[in-house]
Amino acid sequence: MNNFRSPVADQRFVIHQVLDAPRALADLPPHADTGAEIIDAILEEGGRFCDEVIAPLYQPGDAGCTFKDGEVTAPAGFKEAYLAFALAGWSGATAPPEEGGQGLPYVVDAALKEQINGANMPWGNFPLLGHGAIEALRQQGQDWQKQVFLKPLVEGIWTGTMCLTEPHCGTDLGLLKTKAEPVGDDRYAISGQKIFITAGEHDFTDNIIHLVLARLPDAPAGVRGISLFVVPKFKVDRDGSVGERNAVWCGSIEHKMGLHGSATCVMNFDGAEGYLVGQPHKGLSAMFIMMNSARLGVGIQGLGLTERAWQNALAYANDRLQMRAPEGARYPERPADPLIVHPDIRRMLLTCRAFAEGGRVLALFACLHEDLAAHATSDEQRQQADTVVGFLTPIVKGLLTEAGVECAYHAQQVFGGHGYIAEWGMEQLARDVRITTLYEGTTQIQALDLIGRKTLLANGAGLKLMLTRIGEFCRLEAENPAVIDLLPALADRAEQWRKLTAGIGAKAADDPALAPAIAYDYLFYSGYVLLAWCWAQRVAAAERSELPAAFKRAQRETANFYFQRLLPRCDQHAAIIANGAAPVTALSDEDIGASL
């Protein structure tokens, strides 16, 4: 009912023909030998694992995890699939070989993540969300911590968590209360309650490594008083030997809207033994390391579920017979025409396709820049790539998760009443994708990050780089008949983007509410312009290729659909930005709710 095939061929098209990634990777020392064939083989193999092993577990997995006496049991088959995944080395895809990883480029790993999330996003949360823990340990861990924890985490022998949220604080970590008391010998006793901990408890592996934000006794109030600790479920000595059970316990799992196959745990730390990671009171920077890694990953969850929505809506629209086409029967031999003849069904299908295929370019472009930021040979290249990643992260997270929510909605509409029924699977998709705009920073937080830290505070560095890229594309393709009709609109929107940003920048200092008041609309305006560029790139790449004519037609017309039907959303966002902050700030806090 609810099927998924990893979009391997389209991923290859994006990586090779749209982004020309192998050429860029060839200049990066660790990836100099990662040729096109290796990339293709990995994508094929990953796709096979996802389609054959984890996709069939998606719908049954909605039965959910169970919790009993502090133990969590995942849905049937999840553990076996995890072990197969780890054994095949997928767990440490991007980690360097010396840590036990495969040393794959981030851009290839991102494509694998899309496959995993499209096939079975709740399952994917077990191996995927621990990557933030690995990053934090790698960048800020003490030597012994790296030696002891990294390899088992990379190899998937252990899994990792990020323990940030507490019942009274999520976004505002400055309020967190979990305490860390030094108990000598560089050890700390961690006490407090953390909630919403993905994969906080399970029986997949012998140990679980929690990265925990907590306060030292002498900590200043607020975010400048947060420190990071590594707290294993079973204590681990400096020589790597595993000792007794630590005082960290899963108190319950949440009853959630969806994502039932993923255990979302309340974790109680009762004086659990932990070890400081990085400097005292500098946990916030470690938190950002974990977060940024996770945010791109969640954006890719949105992408994977968009692809799944598109595939299923398309199949149903071809299968289900209902009414006749506007011009009269298009399939007179059948009792009715398939849904796909109806213009508004086509609108919803093409919207899904536009977000899936356009979003794929955007996400993989961002992740290719993770590779450049890590390994480009010049400081300037690394710096620029890092700026691009930072700028695009809230857009990929915000836009692609909201697109996922929207496309799951469309898939349900295409299925009609059956879209509401469990056995058809679209409602699970809608429930599962709904978490993506909430966790790892809501869309609101992404919007604030984009307009604030990533734009105004950065003097528009990221925006300028992206506008330069778009400008180069327009110049380069100015004579290309395949995209010539798209370029004026793309160039206009890009120029309007620049002006909108400059306008906000000019007023933001005098009006502190302005940027947060239009942040949401700025995020979407930005995202839609970028997707327009992505679609123009897809068309140009397809036309240059030897790919089938039907694919080229589909690319051209889906791009046209995007420009005619989705890009106009920029109009309302621009109008709203022009209207400034007053519409949301005029009322006092009390008057907003002044009812009769």
Next chain:
Amino acid sequence: MNNFRSPVADQRFVIHQVLDAPRALADLPPHADTGAEIIDAILEEGGRFCDEVIAPLYQPGDAGCTFKDGEVTAPAGFKEAYLAFALAGWSGATAPPEEGGQGLPYVVDAALKEQINGANMPWGNFPLLGHGAIEALRQQGQDWQKQVFLKPLVEGIWTGTMCLTEPHCGTDLGLLKTKAEPVGDDRYAISGQKIFITAGEHDFTDNIIHLVLARLPDAPAGVRGISLFVVPKFKVDRDGSVGERNAVWCGSIEHKMGLHGSATCVMNFDGAEGYLVGQPHKGLSAMFIMMNSARLGVGIQGLGLTERAWQNALAYANDRLQMRAPEGARYPERPADPLIVHPDIRRMLLTCRAFAEGGRVLALFACLHEDLAAHATSDEQRQQADTVVGFLTPIVKGLLTEAGVECAYHAQQVFGGHGYIAEWGMEQLARDVRITTLYEGTTQIQALDLIGRKTLLANGAGLKLMLTRIGEFCRLEAENPAVIDLLPALADRAEQWRKLTAGIGAKAADDPALAPAIAYDYLFYSGYVLLAWCWAQRVAAAERSELPAAFKRAQRETANFYFQRLLPRCDQHAAIIANGAAPVTALSDEDIGASL
């Protein structure tokens, strides 16, 4: 966690001060004595029942109905609440006294329905969706059928269903296969399977009266071969005496995304005894009677859930402390500011308020015209009112259900991660409201109805009437300082609406795909203009009143928010309409899915 208070005072404000409904009702013979005080007393009493009896059952009711051996058991408390509801006479609110009803105006009933749906929408489906059956019997039933069935249905001693959908057809009822064989004595044997039958089985009442669409042996193919039958669960004689169990059985209940408290049944008719309602092969007109009644009701479900989203999001935004206001701490005595200080939280709150309060005006305006259509003393008045109801029905259904989905989404975002957790209740709201854009005709079907049957085929009669109303309002209030800033935008949008419609009308004949291709955007363009008018009316009415100053400020600024932040959505819809059908029709059915 998830509370609801019936918005009685605001409903009174809309009915009395915005719509001046009592004055209009006074001219209608059956309602000449329904004074303002009676209306207020009914709203108060209804609100008390909803807040005290059914609202507390909402969250526990999510545990769902159970099905065993053909029997359906509703969640704990549902049956008792239903019996109390029927005993108090609410079931037959609008039915004439001679049928055992209260003879209330539709506009008052609509307000009661909003209360019920806000308090407990799944529970509301037991008594509410049977009204279509009553309407069909009243308008097309034989005399003995009216005598035997109407009173128990009106009094809620029995409940009714609408059995339309079959596994292979929902929208396209021309495909339906259920058979009706005459067995003599004006009786028929009904055989077939119906799905998605709300309240098809339950133990609230001794009998359940199914209105069933089926085909007679000599029926032409398609929708012109459908007839309507009344099929009771227990056979009923012409003298009203109840006989043996009929051959209609509930085969199972659906596992759905939400609406768990409402039983959605598969009904199997195995030669069940039925009686023809209306003329042979004329079932489609009866179906439309049932449908139209239900569509406004579902729009009001969207409204009720929007109000619930607004109330809960507001409460949480005032309660939850997280971060500081953009200009710095607004509540320095607290560890952090409440969410309500944050501009994008305010945007979401005000969006909910704008849809709830503006939508209330629109829905009650439409339902007041149901009263005028039924009882106005001149043919012309009745005719015009009927045109208004017909025109507004797809807009109320389409816009207010989509607004409900959107506002449940906002409520979840305001709650952050807790918006995904069952105990906080917002995720239930999101799951429950999701059905409203699917059943009783998807949003797509509403959009086709609006642009097709209700606009192009009607020579724009409904649109003209509404434009006249808007024009009159603008003229009448031209000097009113309270709304003077809103009027130019309202007048411009109304004029653009007229032009857009004329433009579509001019091209539609030559381009049969045009109307269906832009129908969705036309529906929303229309809805947003109407809501702008509703909001201008609210402000004008509030300013003229003696109501509290804080309420007046909230009305003014929420209207301003609506005009500055939501009305600009018209821009994209207008742009999309201008782009015509080609973006969705250019690709062949095969090429839409042409992937690599």
